[in-house]
Amino acid sequence: MLPQSSESRLKELKDIDRRITRMARIKAILEWDQETNLPPSGVEERAEQLAALEGLLHELRTQPLLGPLTAELAEATLPSAEDRALVERHQREYLRSSKLTKDFVERRARLIGVAQPAWALARREADFSQFLPYLEKIVELERETADRVGYATHPYDALLDVYEPLTTTQDVREIFAELEKGIVELVQTIRTRPQVDSAFLYRRYPKEMQEATVREILPKLGFDTKAGRLDTTxxxxxxxxxxxxxxxxxxxxxxxxxxxxxxxxxxTGHALYEQGFDPKLAESSLASGTSLGIHESQSRFWENIVGRSRAFVDHVFPLLRRHFPEALSNVDAETFFRGINRVEPSFIRVEADEVTYSLHILLRFRLETALLDGSLAPADVPGAWNDLSEKLFGLRPSNDAEGCLQDIHWAMGGLGYFPTYALGNLY
Amino acid sequence: MLPQSSESRLKELKDIDRRITRMARIKAILEWDQETNLPPSGVEERAEQLAALEGLLHELRTQPLLGPLTAELAEATLPSAEDRALVERHQREYLRSSKLTKDFVERRARLIGVAQPAWALARREADFSQFLPYLEKIVELERETADRVGYATHPYDALLDVYEPLTTTQDVREIFAELEKGIVELVQTIRTRPQVDSAFLYRRYPKEMQEATVREILPKLGFDTKAGRLDTTxxxxxxxxxxxxxxxxxxxxxxxxxxxxxxxxxxTGHALYEQGFDPKLAESSLASGTSLGIHESQSRFWENIVGRSRAFVDHVFPLLRRHFPEALSNVDAETFFRGINRVEPSFIRVEADEVTYSLHILLRFRLETALLDGSLAPADVPGAWNDLSEKLFGLRPSNDAEGCLQDIHWAMGGLGYFPTYALGNLY
Structure with a gap:
């Protein structure tokens, strides 16, 4: 039995945690709507609304009460692993957030609120110069974040820690060095063998039938369609x-x-993790997973280990043939299975094969750390990206849309996030 | 010139007003999403999120500072009519909100958060008994609102005042008595004349073509599609x-x-009013209109005075013929114009003709005031509705979906709202 006092202190923490989680999800509603529905002229006011919520969240996370409360509970050796995790999470969060000001987090939210639509436009027009002023301000703010939060060796440590707690830039560097060596060797071996045919993947797949296909597959994967939805962004x-x-x-x-x-x-891999939390954690911040790397391990597992497996192909191929009779007319399950597992260096990360995928992450990690320590200026990103792409993949993007503008993450202020994808592959 | 002190006090009020407006709109985002997108299992947590925002709004509206601030500015005889309106609005709002507690407004928000989906289900199944427990709680809460807020003569005054400031139940009763007399006479006269043909309105109008039609008409009406959208609910x-x-x-x-x-x-009539506010009022609570009655006057004006006019029909009829070649094959503009202006008592308010429309409002007003003063029990609503429908329209609904369940407003806690529709017709 926990002493009465710890019990009631724990309840206090859980109440605060519930309020924080609720507010964070309200913010997520605005962000979801921003990507799916927001009319173009609504961008600036939405950024102000998001900044207001970020300010409120900051107030909740740094309420002075939380300092002594989490310190006291951290000493109390709670019997439940969940409770200990909750205490640790809030103690870390409190210490970090207390080093930032409300004005700072609002400024940041306002910036990324307008940076995302600016990125979407720049990407559509394949023109980095439109996004550059936003990237400059974002890098500046993230360096300020690192300075305020503090770090042992590299300013990037302070950002990485949000997504992959207790992991350092040096840890990632070492893992990635080994990974690069292995992947490059593997790609070279693959190159010496006859390449499999995947031309059929580039035939015409009507959108309505793609949608019918995935809507049929979603529940088969275990996605609860009464507790979630699928939209276009x-x-x-x-x-x-x-x-x-x-x-x-x-x-x-x-x-x-x-x-x-x-x-x-x-x-859906991400969604299954989120839908799978114990219902008693419904409005708890613990119901967001251990780290983003673990989260990505779930999505990458479903995408590659399940989705590209022979057993899964055998299961869904009849359905695919039914929806795409023309594109798959002379394709059998074996050909399909080999085609979707073809390994070949390419430009777009989210479309990359399982082997070369981590090289995309490596590229971004090198640029991000260089941006953070000042050895790379934002204006030089396109050139640096293209050089590194040529070195890692033997491919030079012909424009910024298939190069440095392909991902939204920098526009979201998500520097430090990318490594979790590669870590997710490894977990 | 305004004295320096009033100038800076006014700025204080405007800052508070901006924060309140922003939070109210964040709440509107959650409500919009609730009606358009929310997965069924998400209902309860969404109600909690709405309650949390309602609580925050209550805190903002009742911050103690606002009492002396608005009182002082009300004395200051400000030269700008806009500024005076802002002060008056917040003074009224502050006095009203201060009589409610944060706990009470959260409780109310939580209830209507779950009552709306319950209403939607009850309506689908035409089963009032499913909605009854919610209606009972809503009426109870609204009576409590009236008791807390206070009223001169009738508890309904306290609700009406939110939507149509400074208007009393007695005012509405007198207006409606006169209105009823006029309408009943008019309907009797119309009955003695040969009825126009409107059978073509009940042919098949494919959904995709309806959508194409209204999307083509929206910008013609002046709706700015970059600053708004159209969805299904x-x-x-x-x-x-x-x-x-x-x-x-x-x-x-x-x-x-x-x-x-x-x-x-x-x-679109509502939207034009909202899109038409002076951009300098962008995040001001004044940019929501004078009263809900005035708001309805705009929507009813566009729907009836413009939308059912001969000139408008002449303008859009070629477009309608293009989109609905079959349904309108043997219909000309004159027949169409007469058909959409046919007067005939019917069950569904939102589909009623211009003449009988206000009788629907009258019916609801009588039931609402009776619910509030206790002379009608929620359980007796279906019977009372059907009796009154028979008396006013000569029609008795065959089920609750075409009777007392047809509108969402009670489930939204919107008792006191309906009269604004009829007032809107009169302004």
Whole structure:
């Protein structure tokens, strides 16, 4: 039995945690709507609304009460592992947030609120110069974050820690060095062998049938359609608006089978993790997972280990033949299975094969750390990206849309996030 | 010139007003999403999120500072009519809100958060008994509101005042008595004349073509599609998520032309009012209109005075013929114009003709005031509704879906709202 005092102190923490989680999800509703529905002229006021919520969240996370409360509970050796995790999470969060000011987090929210639509436009027009002023301000703010939060060796440590707690830049560097060596060797070996045929993946796949396909597959994967939904966005994602309201998005490419199909399976991996938490954690911050790397391990597992497996192909191939009679007319399950597992360096990360995928992460990690320590200026990103792409993949992007503008994460202020994808592959 | 002190006090009020407006619109985003997107299992947590925002709004509206601030500014005889309106609005709002507690407004928000989906289900199944427990709690809470807020003569005064400030139940009663007399006489006269043909309105109007039609008409009416959108819901509405993000919704009926067409024109009337505010009032609470009655006057004006006019029909009829070649094959503009203006008592308010429309409001007003003063029990609503329907229209609903369950407003806690529709017809 826990002493009465710890019991009631724990309840206090859980009440605060519930209020914080609720507010974070309200913010997620605004962000989801921003990506799926927001009319173009609504961008600036939405950024102000998000900034207001970020300010409120900051107030909740740094309420002075939390310092002594979490310190006291950390000393109390609680019997439940869940309770200990909750205390640790809030103690870390409190210490970190207390080093930032409300004004700072609001400024940051306002910036990324307008940076995302600016990125979407720049990407559409394949013109980095439109996004540069935003990237400059974002890098500046993230360096300020690192300075305020503090770090042992590299300013990037302070960002990485949000997504992969207790992991340092040096840890990632070492893992990635080993990974690069292994992947490069593997790719070279693969190159010496006859290449499999995947031309059929680039035939015409009508959007309506793609949608019918994934909507039929979703429940088969275990996605609860009464507690979630699927929508369309420029950049696919999964977000949790409530423990019983987990939403995924995808984009449709009528000339390429993979993006929507494997994209949806990937996001469903995230969604299954979110829908799978113990209902008693419904409005708890613990119901967001251990780390983003672990989260990605779930999505990458479903996308690659399940989605690209022979057994899964055997199961869904009849359904695919039914929906795409023309594109798959002379394709059998074996050919399909080999085609979706073809390994070949390419430009777009989210469409990359399982082997070369981590090289995309490596590239971004090197640029991000260089941006953070000042050895790379934002204006030089396109050149540096293209050089590194040539070195790692033997491919030079012909424009910024298939190069440095392909991902939304920097526009979201998500520097430090990318490594979790590669870590997710390894977990 | 305003004295320096009033100038800076006014700035204080405007800052508070901006924060309140922003939070109210964040709440509107959650409500819009609730009606358009929310997965069924997400209902309860969404109600908690709405309650949390309602609690925050209550805190903002009742911050002690606002009492002396608005009182002082009310004395200061400000030269700008806008500034005076802002002060008056907040003074009234502060006095009203201060009589309610945060706990009470949260409780109310939580209740209507779950009552709306319950109403939607009850309506689908035409089963009032499923909605009864919610209606009982809502009436109880609204009576408590009236008791807390206070009123001169009738508890309903306290609710009406939110939507139509400074108007009393007695005012409405007198207006409606006169209105009833006039309408009943007019309907009797119309009955003695040969009826116009409107059978063509009940042919098949494919949903996709209805949608194409209204999307083509929206910009013609002046709706800015970059600063708003159109979506589908069970009960049509217009809501403002930002001064440049005004959203309308509609429902589609393939067997009846009117609901989507005139419904969209009606909601566009609301939207034009919202999109038309001076941009300098972008995040001000003044940018929500003078009263709900005035708001309805705009939507009813566009729906009836414009939308059912001969000039408008002449303008849109070629477009309608293009989209509905079969349904309108042997119909000309004159027949169409007469058909959409046919007067005939019917069950559904939102589909009623211009003449009998206000009788629907009268019916609801009588039931609402009776619920509030206790002379009608919620359980007796279906019977009372049907009796009154028979008396006013000569029609008895065959089930609750075409009777007392047809509107969402009670489930939204919107008792006191209905009279504004009839007042809107009169302004």
């Amino acid at each position: 420029t950049h696919p994602f999964c977000t949790t608006l409530g423990s019983k309201d987990v939403r995924i998005t995808t984009r449709w490419d009528e000339k390429f089978f993979n993006p929507a199909f494997f994209g949806v399976i990937h996001e | 069970t009960h049509p509405f217009c809501t403002t998520l930002g001064s440049k993000d005004v959203r309308i919704t509609t429902r589609w009926d393939e067997k009846f032309f009117n609901p989507a067409f005139f419904g969209v024109i009606h909601e």
